[in-house]
Amino acid sequence: MKTIKQMEKIACVIRQDIIKMLEKAGSGHSAGSLGMADVFTALYFSGVVKHNPKKPNWSERDRIVLSNAHICPVQYAVLARAGYFPLKKLSTLRKLGSSLQGHPHKDSLAGIEASGGPIGHNTSVAVGMAYSFKMDGKRNQVYCLVGDGGQDEGQVWEANMFAAKHKLDNLTFIMDRNNIQIDGYTEDVMPLEPLRAKYEAFNWHVIDVNGHSIKAIVDAIEQAKAIYEKPVMILAHTIPGKGVNFMEWEYSWHGRTPKEQEARDALRQLRTLGGKIKSEDE
Amino acid sequence: MNKLEKKLKMVPTRNGYGEGLVELGKNNKDIVVLCADISDSTKSGMFRDAYPDRFIQTGIAEQNMMGLAVGLALTGKIPFVSTYAVFCPGLNWSQIRVNVCQNNANVKITGAHAGISVGPDGMSHQALEDMAIMRCLPGMVVLAPCDAIETKKATIAAAKYNGPVYLRFAREATPVFTTEKTPFKIGQANVLKNGSDVTIIACGPLVYKALLAAEKLKDISVRVINNHTIKPLDEKTILKAAKETGAIVTVEEHQVIGGLGSAVAEYLSKNKPVPIEMIGVQDRWGESGDPDELIEKFGMGVDSIIKAVKKVINKKI
Numbered sequence: 001m002k003t004i005k006q007m008e009k010i011a012c013v014i015r016q017d018i019i020k021m022l023e024k025a026g027s028g029h030s031a032g033s034l035g036m037a038d039v040f041t042a043l044y045f046s047g048v049v050k051h052n053p054k055k056p057n058w059s060e061r062d063r064i065v066l067s068n069a070h071i072c073p074v075q076y077a078v079l080a081r082a083g084y085f086p087l088k089k090l091s092t093l094r095k096l097g098s099s100l101q102g103h104p105h106k107d108s109l110a111g112i113e114a115s116g117g118p119i120g121h122n123t124s125v126a127v128g129m130a131y132s133f134k135m136d137g138k139r140n141q142v143y144c145l146v147g148d149g150g151q152d153e154g155q156v157w158e159a160n161m162f163a164a165k166h167k168l169d170n171l172t173f174i175m176d177r178n179n180i181q182i183d184g185y186t187e188d189v190m191p192l193e194p195l196r197a198k199y200e201a202f203n204w205h206v207i208d209v210n211g212h213s214i215k216a217i218v219d220a221i222e223q224a225k226a227i228y229e230k231p232v233m234i235l236a237h238t239i240p241g242k243g244v245n246f247m248e249w250e251y252s253w254h255g256r257t258p259k260e261q262e263a264r265d266a267l268r269q270l271r272t273l274g275g276k277i278k279s280e281d282e
Numbered sequence: 283m284n285k286l287e288k289k290l291k292m293v294p295t296r297n298g299y300g301e302g303l304v305e306l307g308k309n310n311k312d313i314v315v316l317c318a319d320i321s322d323s324t325k326s327g328m329f330r331d332a333y334p335d336r337f338i339q340t341g342i343a344e345q346n347m348m349g350l351a352v353g354l355a356l357t358g359k360i361p362f363v364s365t366y367a368v369f370c371p372g373l374n375w376s377q378i379r380v381n382v383c384q385n386n387a388n389v390k391i392t393g394a395h396a397g398i399s400v401g402p403d404g405m406s407h408q409a410l411e412d413m414a415i416m417r418c419l420p421g422m423v424v425l426a427p428c429d430a431i432e433t434k435k436a437t438i439a440a441a442k443y444n445g446p447v448y449l450r451f452a453r454e455a456t457p458v459f460t461t462e463k464t465p466f467k468i469g470q471a472n473v474l475k476n477g478s479d480v481t482i483i484a485c486g487p488l489v490y491k492a493l494l495a496a497e498k499l500k501d502i503s504v505r506v507i508n509n510h511t512i513k514p515l516d517e518k519t520i521l522k523a524a525k526e527t528g529a530i531v532t533v534e535e536h537q538v539i540g541g542l543g544s545a546v547a548e549y550l551s552k553n554k555p556v557p558i559e560m561i562g563v564q565d566r567w568g569e570s571g572d573p574d575e576l577i578e579k580f581g582m583g584v585d586s587i588i589k590a591v592k593k594v595i596n597k598k599i
Contacts, residue, residue: 106385114356115384118376124346125381128353131338135314135359155377158346 001047007214008278010081011041015243016270017077017090023263025073025094028102031240031253032071032147035178035211038277039236040078042217043143043174049221050141053083056110062140065126067156068147068176069103069116070255076100076109084111120146120153123173127159130171130231141225144173149181152190157202163231164203171231172224176211178240180251199233211236215279243270243277292455295487296394298430299451300325302437303362307333313441314354316340316347317364323453324394326364344369348377348389355387360441367393367409367450375415382446383419389447390440391416396426396450397486397535398563398580399573408568409450414540416448417513423447423468424512426534426542428489429458432510435466443468452535454573456487460508471516473523477505480591481523484533485509485542488561488582492533495587504591512542517549524554529594531559533587535577538562557597559590 002010014037022028043049043064050062066075073093080087085099092098099108103117113129116122126144133140150156163171177195179186186192199206205227209220217236224232240254241247244266258266306313307329316338321327330337340347344365351361363370370393371378382389396409416424423443427433433451440447447468465472471483474493479502484492489508496504505527507519524530530550532543543560550556563580577583 114352115380117380117384121345121349121377121381124349124377125353125356127346128350129357130353131350132354132357132359135335155343155345155349158341158343159349162340162343162346162350 002045004215004218004279007041007045010045011037011214011277012270012273014041014074014077014081016267017081018073019244019258019263019266019270021073021077021090021093022257023260024091026257027094028073028257029070029255030257031180031247031250032068032176032178033074034244034247035238035240035242036071036074036145036176037242038212038214039145039174039176039217040074042214042221044078044082046218046221048218049143053111056084060140063113063126063129063142065113065122065129065142065144066104066116067120067122067126067144068150069122071176072104075104079111085109119150120156123156123159127163127168127171130163130168131166133170134166134168140170142171144171146173146175148175148177148179148186148192149189151192151195160199160202160204167229168231169228172221172234173231174234174236176238177235178238180240180254182254184251195235203230205230205232206235207232208235208237211238212242212277213279243273245269290457290459293430293458294451294453294455295427295430295433296325296451296453298427298433299392299437299449300328302434303329304332305434306438306441307336310360310441312358312360313362314338314359315362315364316351318342318344318347318369320365324364324392326362344373345377348374349381351389352381352385352387355389356385360388360390362390362392364392364394366407367396367412368407371412371416371448372409379419383421386421386445388444391446391448393448393450395453397452398568398576399535400453401573401576402570404570405567410537410563410568411540412450413512413534413536413542414544417540417545421446422513425449425468425510426485426512427510428486428508429456429460431458431460431462432464432466436510439466439468450486452487457490459490459493466510469511469514469516471511471519472508473505473519474508475504475506477503478527479503480529480531480595481505481507481527482531482533482587482591483507483509483520483523483542483546485512486535488533488535491582491584492587494584495591498584499588499591502591502595509542512545515545515549520546520549521554524550524556529557529598531561531587531590531594533561533582535582536562538564557594559594561587561590
């Protein structure tokens with residue numbers, strides 16, 4: 001369990017890990033991975049979510065499932081920093097024989113709850129887990145990270161209806177609302193707004209949050225646990241590429257990686273980031 | 283096996299599924315059943331009535347249904363997913379590929395109303411490709427039981443097997459010609475009738491038609507194999523048949539591309555090439571009609587099997 005200040009520092013290190021991993025890998029997704037560094041840090045380091053790096057299959061653990069599986073570099077970096085596997089593994093991302101597959105593969109790596117790839121598929125898997133825990137009267141929480149572009153997928157709304165029907169209040173979705181997807185801005189590709197109203201109409205409880213304020217994120221996760229009779233959607237408003245000025249808001253960085261010089265520049269920015277990304281009321 | 287009596291009991295294979303589920307549910311609290319709004323026709327309704335707390339109605343949402351099943355499996359349940367084969371695996375193949383198979387999740391996938399014999403509903407509802415798209419998935423077991431009794435056994439065997447399994451069922455009532463005592467083991471084909479001139483390898487309710495054809499072919503010694511497991515293929519039994527009889531006819535209610543016939547041909551072409559004829563739907567769409575009429579029109583009836591046997595024997599070297 002870390003303090004907000006400690007977590008802000010960890011998130012900055014995570015961002016550097018991501019840049020190094022992606023530069024070495026030569027392919028992968030930069031913008032979303034950087035943008036979700038604060039949310040992932042909050043999930044794994046705040047102590048609110050139950051997990052144990054020494055016992056990854058601990059039966060009492062909460063489940064963290066990635067539905068926007070392409071941002072797995074951030075999860076890999078956080079898992080390594082949390083102690084699930086040695087840091088040196090991070091440099092093997094996407095390489096032959098690596099347990100850090102291009103999209104997460106459950107049986108390859110401790111801490112991965114479900115293999116993923118196609119956008120939106122794992123929303124249903126997370127809902128199934130939450131339903132299963134309810135059936136058994138267990139108290140495990142299920143967290144599912146979803147992308148905003150992923151809301152284009154019809155399956156997501158099938159899953160949303162099911163979760164609301166069964167009042168799965170042990171289920172929290174956290175959306176990376178960064179407004180970009182591969183071909184452009186979400187509102188140009190396929191308008192999503194009003195997202196909050198959509199989820200409310202589907203009988204979900206919705207919390208809007210600044211996705212770069214670790215304190216606000218932790219508060220929202222705590223609040224979500226206290227909501228009864230409804231699944232919770234935390235709309236985490238994030239900046240794609242957050243922390244690297246030439247990546248921020250640039251949808252072209254959704255699916256590309258930094259070249260050597262760009263990586264050097266990005267790392268220099270991140271090293272001097274200091275407390276620039278912080279919770280306002282700290 | 284019962285003798286080929288004229289008056290065999292007629293029961294749809296899907297009923298065996300329902301009975302199997304109810305029996306499984308009795309002793310194993312981890313068994314859960316999901317269905318997408320057609321629980322009476324898939325016979326998953328029998329489980330729903332017996333154990334309502336473990337039945338999950340998903341609405342008409344087959345992609346979500348498959349993902350839910352995976353979530354349930356990854357938390358220790360043994361989910362059976364039920365709907366028509368045209369929808370599952372027809373609509374949710376990606377969820378099966380990534381969420382079921384790439385997690386090696388313990389999900390049992392069932393496709394009801396498979397084959398052309400679904401009849402009047404026509405081509406959109408006649409699943410003739412399901413075994414092909416399931417057989418190509420690494421780690422997937424593919425079962426096509428031949429009658430209601432065997433389907434019940436296959437359902438129970440699927441639950442005991444740890445890993446993804448696909449089972450296909452038919453809509454129509456078909457002869458029940460196996461008995462409670464007939465052995466059933468995943469991956470082990472049953473030789474129903476011995477013979478030395480030619481072997482018919484069949485799956486699903488058409489196995490019975492293969493037996494009728496063999497009986498009519500009095501001058502030819504026909505071996506008949508009930509190959510209920512399309513994957514993993516019982517290579518030993520098939521190799522033996524190819525060596526001893528030198529000619530093979532495959533029989534399935536499925537496209538000839540990608541199903542049982544393909545599986546047998548893939549194996550034998552590498553290990554014991556012999557002439558093969560394939561009974562099945564010949565790369566075309568079905569149409570509305572009476573099930574029996576359709577089986578005849580699309581060349582899967584007894585007469586077609588007899589013709590194929592004669593043809594393949596003439597090709598023997």
